[in-house]
Amino acid sequence: MKLTVCLLLGAVASASANYEPSGTTNCPFMCTDQFEPVCGSDGVTYSNECFLGLADCESSEQITKAYDGECLAETTPSSTDGSAACNDVCPENFQPVCGSDGVTYSNDCTLDYAECTSGGAITKVSDGECPTSEEGSAACSEVCPEILKPVCGSDGVTYSNLCFLGIATCKDPSIILAHDGGCGVDPGSYETSPSTDSSESTGCPDVCIEIFRPVCGSDGITYANSCFLGIASCNDPSITLAHNGACGSTSGEGSDETSNPSTDSSESTSCPDVCIEILRPVCGSDGVTYPNSCFLGIASCKDPSITQAHEGACVTYEGGYETNNSTESSQETTVDNEASYSSSCPNVCPAIYAPVCGSDGVTYSNECQLNIASCNHPELNLTKASDGACSPDECKTAF
Structure with a gap:
């Protein structure tokens, strides 16, 4: 039986995403924690271009990329309100560094934030954790990875x-x-229980x-x-x-x-309204494929009747979708799909939902996602059929 995997996949955002003019509060950015620093025209070092784009979107004044890499010390602005121009969003990677205040910071980015907010009073002393001090709390770190393991x-x-x-x-x-x-x-x-255990x-x-x-x-x-x-x-x-x-x-x-x-x-x-953009598709009991368990959790938080049916995308047959997590075919389909992804194809797209319908009858969250699918499956000769989500008829007759 021929089947179609209809995926609505939201992937990580990039700074190239379309967003509203500077100063708006409606900024559709969801950025990765990849640390590829860039210097903004405001003299602030951002973790990557996506965070610079987010800052520009939220700022009343336009912020553009000055150059790749961290801002040079002499270009750091002396903001009138101290921390207003400081980047307060950092990646979660733990690569400790020691500050001149005796505090161990989780990585260079968090130390840079401390340096910015202190007006340059705090600087990096060395890589690695600060040596134990007998001064007590004065040398205690205030920064930790934000992982919920109570x-x-x-x-x-x-x-x-x-x-x-x-x-x-x-x-x-x-x-x-x-x-x-x-x-x-x-x-x-x-x-922690196995992810296949649907008790979570x-x-x-x-x-x-x-x-x-x-x-x-x-x-x-x-x-x-x-x-x-x-x-x-x-x-x-x-x-x-x-x-x-x-x-x-x-x-x-x-x-x-x-x-x-x-x-x-x-x-x-x-209920949470943001998730880290990791592509680990799960199928909900409502027949919707979510990019990962976090997005499913948001839906479940708002509607407790929605639970996880199984890992991997929901499998669509001619007669409807199958969400049974014990179905061997659904597991096989997930494995086959993952195995078919080409490492030479791009895998990062803006987290913007601007659906398009592919010539295979699949609705993609945006044109970038369709292009990735086309790259991974050249045998399909995949093209954009139309803007907007595919109609149910298109999904059924695609194959």
């Missing part, structure tokens, strides 16, 4: 991962690991974009950003946003705390 400290506080617990221990050696998992939660519930059948996401913009959950836990809070909320709908900022901080408390959560916006703020 651990409970002996102080009764739940930390996002061991690194954050390590910061607390550095400042107060009496704080040690009590157990894996959140405090007051069965540690077993955080154990909640379909909740497990990856988030790596931006540190802390928010406080109604469970009293500080999450690295609203996406990580969304993961917790997806697993436990009783957890909602208490306020922006870390729990216990004065900046997030007050009128904002009382004005926002009482509205329906609690639902939208508790």
Whole structure:
């Protein structure tokens, strides 16, 4: 039986994506953590061209690429408000460096941010972690990879991962690991299970974009950003946003705390709205193929009836789609498709949803995705049939 794999795949964004004029808040960028620094016309070093494009989109003034590589020290602007021109988005790779303030930073990018916000007072001393200091908290790192693997400290506080617990221990050696998992939660519930186990059948996401913009959950836990809070909320709908900022901080408390959560916006703020752009297709119980479990998790967070059917794209037969994760043919199809990808073909596209219909009856998320498919499968002589999604009839009669 001939079959069609109808994929709606959102891939990583590039700086070439079309976006609205500078100063808008509607910026459709979702950038990778690939570190290929470029210097902007504002004198700021960006992790890659995508982040420069994002900055330009959000800025009231146009920002263009000055040149490849990090900005030279003398070109760094002396901004009137200090950190306004500093790039606060960095890749998650852990390649520690030691700053002149005695703090170990997770990589050069996070140290560059500290240098920028300090007006150049903090500089790089050496690669690797700073030597242990007896001065206590003065030499404790404040930067960790934003990975959600909760651990409970002996102080009764739940930390996002061991690194954050390590910061607390550095400042107060009496704080040690009590157990894996959140405090007051069965540690077993955080154990990693095989990805084929659909108990994570909640379909909740497990990856988030790596931006540190802390928010406080109604469970009293500080999450690295609203996406990580969304993961917790997806697993436990009783957890909602208490306020922006870390729990216990004065900046997030007050009128904002009382004005926002009482509205329906609690639902939208508790569900993540961004995902890291890794292409690991999964099939949802609604018959939709999601780029990875995070995107499926967003859908599941908004509609708990949607769960993961199986890994790999949903397989479309002439009579409809098949989501049974025990179906051998669906597993074989996924393997065959992955094996057929050519390493010589591009695999990065803007994360913009501008669907086009291919001559094979498949809807692609944008023309770039169609071109990748055409490169991987030259035997199909694949071309664009029309703008917009394929109609159901086109999908059925493509083969």
